[in-house]
Amino acid sequence: MNCNATIGAMRTRVVSALALLLVFAVGSLDAAEHPSLAKARALYNAVDFDGAIAAAEVARVDPASADAATLVIARAHLERYRLRNGDQLSRGLGDYAQVGRVSELDDERGLFSSS
Secondary structure (H helix, E strand, O other), X not given: OOHHHHHHHHHHHHHHHHHHHHHHHHHHHHHOOOHHHHHHHHHHHOOOHHHHHHHXXXXXXXXXXXXXHHHHHHHHHHHHHHHHHHHHHHHXXXXXXXXXXXXXXXXHHOOOOOO
């Protein structure tokens, strides 16, 4: 009796079954996605950030899609800001990085204080 052949065949069957189960599980997750979330992602990828934000707001009502929709909204806001104000942001960050003791200077001059 060849026990190794039986164990090898069993491993192959188990691995194949697990792989098939994984494929169906991932496929069902995509199928359960809120239609507005899919639209928001497509609009984001098409660089229509205002449209992506609007579609994601609709998807955010669904608790299953709320986190993903909020992520699309946050990224779209950041990208929209970067496109509109990117040069100013880059210059400001570059200047800020050149100052050695930023937090000490801020404290000395009372910048960013709550009072």
